[in-house]
Amino acid sequence: MGMKITTLSALAEPNRLHIVELLRDGPLTVGEIAERLGLAQPQVSKHLRVLSDCGFVEVHPSANRRIYKLRPQPLMEMSDWLESFRRMWEERFDRLDDYLAQLQKKDKE
Amino acid sequence: MGMKITTLSALAEPNRLHIVELLRDGPLTVGEIAERLGLAQPQVSKHLRVLSDCGFVEVHPSANRRIYKLRPQPLMEMSDWLESFRRMWEERFDRLDDYLAQLQKKDKE
DNA sequence: TCTAAATATACCGCGCTTAGAATATGCCTG
């Protein structure tokens, strides 16, 4: 599949990143999130909507409230994507010299 | 330290994500990146500037050209950040019931 | 059924980011 832009841009917003980190310690209601972030409730609802659209959270209605809970899937996809870079930084394999030689070889044509 | 917003927003742009994935297979010059992405050279330079500012790439001048090479640091930081969520999705530990009980207990006050 | 509380949606205005085009800079070669 490859890494999704929606996943990254969801986290690229400070308040949303903060929400995700809050939910790491357990589910929370909209009001609680708003309180802890010092944010107005509508903004929180909108951010949660974005997070929900790309699978970061799921909702559990309970009477008046709506309990939001983190979903592992997008985080796992990020982890898989990062895995594809691991070889690069573990083998301290510096292809720069190879590349330079290859460049200069091409230049002679 | 925590996860940096700059790192995430750098990757949240489709062309920049594409550049990072291109560089996964080895260093490239600006011109080559522009060609493979079908992008104009100035935009590529600008994207590389952003990636450079948050430590994603380093430059190696070689005569006329500038060779860009991926740096592992930001990717490692992302990996560390994700590590802090691993417990959540490995222990299939669903705190939702606990949380509900706790909520209703608070309501009685 | 009326009210209050919790949450979601709609609308508006602004600031940031991007692409595009023009221009500047740096480096090699004849």
Next chain:
DNA sequence: CAGGCATATTCTAAGCGCGGTATATTTAGA
């Protein structure tokens, strides 16, 4: 040192995303 190539920077206009405010919706309780 003049000219050409690779790259960086600047400027501008347009689009998107965010916060703020007002409003709609749902649910519990009197």
